[in-house]
Amino acid sequence: MTRTVARIGLLVTFVVGLAGPAGAVAPAPAASDDTIAVLRHQLEAVQAQLRELAQQNKELVSRQAALEQELRQQREPASPAAPALAAAPNASIPVPSAATTAPTPSASDKVRMWGYGEAYYANPTSDHTKAQADLARAVFGIGYLFDERTEFNSEFEVEHAVASASDVGEFEVEQFYVDHQVSDRVGVRAGLFLMPFGMLNEHHEPTNYYGVQRNFVETLIIPSTWREGGVGVHGNTESGIDWNFGVTTGFDLSKWNFTPEFPLYTTALDLENSDSAPLQASHQELALANAHDLSQYLSIRYSGIPGLSLGAAISTGKAVPVPAPPNAPLPDNQRVTLWEGHARWTPGGFDLSALYARGTISNLAAVNAAVPGSPNPIPSSFYGYFVQGAYNLWERNEYRLAPFVRYERYDLGASYEGTPGPAIPSGLVPLSAAPGQYGYWPRNQDRVWTAGTNFYVTPHVVLKADYQWFQVNTDFNRIDLGLGLSF
């Protein structure tokens, strides 16, 4: 309907435009009366057409208003017996006020959709039989602008292609929040949202990072994609400081697996996907999350100098404790704290970045001491860092080639209380209950070199390739190929 009105408007403009010059170029002094009469006649005809079009336009506007009214009536609850419902603001579809009769932007103008995803191939060089290809993520986002100050954003993700009771995949809600701008510089966000930690967590689309896989530090220490349910306040200053603080759900230690029979992961890909890192194993993702104790977070970022961005964040809160029998209660005051600092500098064609993240969990002595011999006690501290350099080597049209190198260190068990550390078996151990599969129990810390390149077909489509060297778990060395996109 809007398009029809617009087309008529264009036609009117065109016709008037034609009529204008036609009158202007008329040779008035030399023209005969006949000619003038013909021109007058033509002008009258054009004026009649214009009147006719104007009338049509008026009718169309009227019909559009009537249709909108009809649509509004259909959308509003039909039954007068449900006043509460009728009075409640409709969260998904805006309803123009009853007084509105003029054409308004339609709902579709306010809906935003986007998506991203990545598929990759990982081939451990020590054991090619463990090569895997995976549609790791297919994510679709839906946003909605309620008004210029209030928006809704959501992302729905399918991990590993097929999500069912008998498949490895998952279907999950990654974000689901409302953000309201209370002033030009301050906003409030509530719902399930991504935590403002590190460089990757909030901007985890594959076009935003180097390497086929996300870096280990922002996977294992910062449990990207890390989201919590809660309320946050955010804002910025003229000097380039972004700040963000809030209250969210926290971590849950009650499901910790102290006595895994088999290694929790046997390849680097496994490590990333196994949810075995401390905060991966304990984040709640707002799935019937225990909310007895809430966590607090604060994030500060600075981008006042072009090409440089700095950031730091901290989150702390009491965790859901490890369950204990009533006749032998354990201390239940474990506090999980995670902090990070990062910097990114992009001088010329370079893209240089570094990040450090560290987590701690307190009061674990009695908890771990109750399970001597555990290959997987809860660590008191864990950390990781990386430094990364990339360079825009070649660019033509939208093609861009950006090789990079990254060194990272992660330690998922930097210190322990109540135990000397994980009782990691030496020698070959069974990798599953199926006979015949043996391997080494991996160490929970490593130093990893990654070298590779991103090749952007467009800024939204990237092909990636890299090689990773693991200094400790050398079995994890691998070749990765990937395809990523975002729109």
Next chain:
Amino acid sequence: MSRTDRRVAPFPAVRETPLGFLTGAALLISILTLAACGGASRNAPIPAANGLSSAAKVGQALFFDKSLSASGQQSCGTCHVPAFAFAGDPAVDHGLPIPLGGPHMDLTGFRNSPSLTYASFTPPFSIGAGGKVTGGFFRDGRSSSLAAQAMDPFVTPFEMANQNAAEVVERLRNSAATLALFSAAYGSAVLDNPDLALQDIGLAIAAFETEDPSFHLFTSKYDAWLAGKTQLTVQEQHGLALFNNPAKGNCTACHPSQPQGYSEHALFTDFTYDNVGIPRNWAIPANHANPVSPVSGVPLNYVPISPNITADAEYGYYDLGICGPFQPTASDVHARPDLTASPSLCGRFKVPTLRNIAITAPYFHNGAFVTLREVIEWYVTRDINNNVGNNPTPVAAGPSGNPYASGGTFYVAADGTPDLNQYNDLPVAFDANVNIGEVPYTPPRLAGGQAPTLTSAEIDAVVTFLCTLTDGYDPTNPAAYNVPAQCTAVASSQGSSP
């Protein structure tokens, strides 16, 4: 991991078991019935404010009433003795690993009496994703509930040996004290319907096993240690670490030392089923051809025909656990299905709790081992010196009679010579069902290793830890703790408390 955290209900009769739920539901129904009718003959008992409900009190009387058996000498408590954590007293029954019963107390059973402690936490039988089998009652899960299980021995020919429910009821009518309790709780009218009365008997015994704290004390030395009320010795603590270590004992894989959702406590069983290839026990008469009673010499003509036995099988009778030969009773409508047609499950038995394990010898469903040390010796060498693929000419146990010490095999034929069919309590066709993938079955053998996963000293340490799982530890009087000889035998001089 998705676990159901079942909290203990404040209502004493409704504990965290399916049976508790049934009892609770029965109570609710009965209360409603009472309200409607002003008292009905089949009213289920109302729990007492303190202690046992009236149902549990009936169950207690039934549990120990020998007059309800054909022989007049056997009750539930005969084979499930309180002093032995409700398992069998190894000193009775002529030292057999299985109980004697029948009208003349001369008929042998087939399986070692399991401990009833912690049985009330058993979940219903289920076959889950990937074929994982869990729960159910009896060692083969053939009964759907503790109550259904408790009914069976009354009418089993080689146990309490009543012909049918009517005979049980007749004996109950003649047992004045038990009858009085029963009638007070369930009314007298139900006795005219023996099948229903036997169901009430089952429910009452189950209520006793569920409510009476002595069935689930959680008062072991291990529990006291968890509570910080005592210390484990260095050796005991080392034993626990080996128990948990996936490359050493790996015991926790099936006997979890962590709560699994069935209770807030660790139960040291995950209630799953496994086939561990236990040696045939020749002390069980049924394991011989043409078996006779070792007491009276009468033929044991009730020995069943095992399912899926091929003509070339070594022996005629095998106890194959979950696939037979013992099947659910027809009246137990919620019982597990007949799994005869699932030969891949043959040989699996339910994982028992290890709580009170030190006082519940002998071990395994067939009582093949007398001590815990022997059990672990067998576990860690099963696929080394016993394995004919690994050791083509296994030798018999040496003069000491200890296959572990002498490098001999635990698998012997009836005449004591090494049995070249290693898993000799299974037909060869089912050897592939035996769990060989997990520690401590010395799987690294397949990867080139030959050493048992536990050394002799480590075996001792694990045994000393298992000895801390016996209920009844008083931190204020540790000397009174029940420490059987097999525990003191392995405790080392390093074992003093730190």
